[in-house]
Amino acid sequence: MKLNKRSISSLFLLFLFFAYGCDQASKTSPESIPLETLQNAHEQFLEGAITHRRFKHEDLQPLIQKHSDAFEIAVLGNSVEGRSISSLDWGQGETKVMLWSQMHGNESTATMALFDLFNFLKASGDEFDPIRQTLMENLKIKFIPMINPDGAEAFKRRNALDIDLNRDAISQISPEAVILKGARDSFEPEFGFNLHDQQIYYNVENTPKQATISVLAPGYNYERDINEVRGRAMKTIVGMNEVLQQLIPGQVGKYDDGFEPRAFGDNIQKWGTSTILIESGGYNGDPEKQYIRKLNFMIILNALHQIAKKGYEAYTVDQYFEIPDNGFQLMDLILQEVQVPVEGSLYPVDIAIRRRESNAGPTYSVTGNVEDLGDMQVYFGLEELDATGLKFTEGKVYEQAFESVDEITVDKTMELLRSGYIAVKVKNGQAGDLHQLPIVVLQSTDKFSFGWKTGSNPTFFLSDGNTLRYAVVNGYLIDLENPKDQLIKQRVY
Template sequence: MKVTSKNLFSPFLLFLFLLIGCKTADENSFEPLSVAELAKAQEMYKEAGIKNRRFKHADLQPLIQKHSDAFAIEVLGESVEGRSISSLDWGSGQTRVMLWSQMHGNESTATMSLFDLFNFLKANGDEYDELRNLLEENLSIKFIPLINPDGAEQFKRRNALDIDLNRDAISQISPEAVILKKARDSFEPEFGFNLHDQQIYYNVGNTPKQATISVLAPAYNEAREINEVRRRAMQTIVGMNEVLQQVIPGQVGQYDDSFEPRAFGDNIQKWGTSTILIESGGYLGDPDKQYIRQLNFMIILNALYQIATGGYLQYTEEEYFEIPDNGFQLVDLIIHELQVPMGETFYPVDLAIRRRDASTGDSYYERGTVDDLGDMQVYFGMQEIDATGHQWKKGEVFPREFENVSAINEAEALELLRQGYLAVKVKNFEAGELHQLPILVLGERESFDSGWQTGSNPNFFLEKDGKNAFAVVNGYLINLNEPSEQTFMQRVY
């Protein structure tokens, strides 16, 4: 048989391919960081310029510019009110990944994490260099840390047009939506991370565990079918959940995957980018979401490693569907079997109370509301009390006025509560002035709501055997015999 050059070249190509393949496998033999190493990395590179989750466009600009030596920074356009929207690009690899955050102006947890990640990727000369090199060689990453700067300015969900940007992927009425769509189309990422916050009242399945992180591979059609694009997102999420279960076991939920034809996540999945939604919820003792900030850093960095190495392929869609669904059954406080008056008769009811943030200037306070009452057995309270044998009792306003808020301290406030006073009045205060006293503080002409019905601001006593045993102040429960340490976030009414 005649031996041709083609016959000789084929085995050589096969040998060369195997040789290259072995080299790549060796290069990618770097093991993923442990949970402890991921947490340590975030602590080392946490952005000191962001100390809480309420920041504005102007606060981020110097933090963006300080990375101009390591990232390619581009102004993609401007918001309705003329604030710049920037991207930061890093890496030279073939696999493209895009991450965008704060599409809703008051959903800033992941934004904080991205700036921690910028510091991490820029650094060198430590034990993480091997990981950085692997990511840099295999990935090209585009970060858009603040899509809705006008919303962030007022710490509100919607943009300056009062449009929900996550319902503007098709019509693209808002310039911010145009910018995000153009960025995706021009960059054509294979993977996308859609970074949000969810209400703290989501729980995992039918359990009292708070959904600290919820995840989703969004549907790309009404039938919620699974193609290869969506499957890759599912597989990546399973790897993220593997990390989270080591630090917040049982506190990861799956967000509702009903198809929303106007949403960016659903459509970016539809347009061919494997899209991963991360929703940052709540964690007890972490009102400013600094621990959840760390969790975001950990799972995003781990996911980037899985994408760079193809490690996500080890996971299955069946494992994704094992992540339990979100519930919405959490409330801040449940008071069980409280006797409430209707005319001359008392009825035993459960009260479900939630305390929601309200902005004032550059800060915020909480306002309690009776969300529901009656039989609340399907709800879970982050705090619960069996009030069997206790009756609702109206509180009074202390008759003597104080000069200002600083004229009363916590110990005095607690003593006034024991005497049956739920509120004090002050002569001088600034509009929107905040305080952390365990009592209502009123202006000279103000009054307070003492109701127990739905929609009421809950302020009342729980009386037993003729004595005030507990006080409920703006939805906070206070044991008058053994008051615990609490952080009260209130304003002068």
């Protein structure tokens, strides 16, 4: 087996993080809910009406109202475009906890988990009753499941004013920001959960491990001081990490704690609420984040139980700092040592590719982009290919137009690719329509821009001089000899 530039150091780091994960998994707080119980709870109370991460405000309203018999539901106000922002209150205890989700409209993973949690808290008469009773008697919980409904409508980060709500905690320009701060000020929670999604390209620093969940007890000043309020958040996070290391060992990162004076998490910590940030990243084979949804449910439920029982007091701030930091070193695909032609000579370069999502009606498409090239040894690919000896080769557009995308089979696509055609034309359909074929489909143009340089769409072949070995189509790698099933989400050009 050939070892590339970083193989030895990567293997050593993986060993260290595996050992860290095993060590953490062996530690169990007396106030932790058993892992099997958490898993069974999610399986039984999964909200079946939500099956993917792109849902809208209107989809949640009947799900909120179905809990009106068990939760105190209130409309806190309306968004810029007039959509309601609701809270659901539950519990009779003295310790107040507030959880808010989807401050950024396209960060919906935790929102799904909250609706699973609503189902759990509403139920009764089963083996989970002791957990519910502990929470009911000790906690009063306020949930705000969608702070930015206008952003969710378009599945974008910012609100209808194009403002990032997480930079509006002080100026309070947006009505949504006014609502969130007002809820915090009137409720005065002791604990707060700030629920977000992060890019899938975050890793556990200097390892190829994807940061599936990242955590943070935000700083409340530039000095990053630790007072009792922030310390409680740190200790609670240690308990969450204890659960996660049993499920995704080595895939938990600690988010950067640099103070951001405009951010809600930092300021809510400053205002006296022990604030816990959960960032949902990526997990292999989980594009709709349904497994990460489960992880959110499990760590939130366990954290609420530990807060109710003050189990977080068993942990230390030092344990929080043992959680490794996040990195931003992941790429969707890294092609190592590709021979690229320049001025009649060939140069071996690593090509690092990311695939970005773009909204396309009710779903999304993917657009590949060459992020960087040269020596990419400091990055890790979710998929990597040692392309030593393989040469960049341009593809052709098939001359004969098909009637529609539906006429093109996967077998026909592979036949065309093996013959050097990387794009096809169709007569019918609309530019922007989605398809799942591993080839470029053209409707409004006869040409397609591609290349290997930074900023280019990575669409080309890799050949060994005589034979086409691989196709790279919009950033997806296709082995022409042994193609595999891939979730390809392209648009018609």
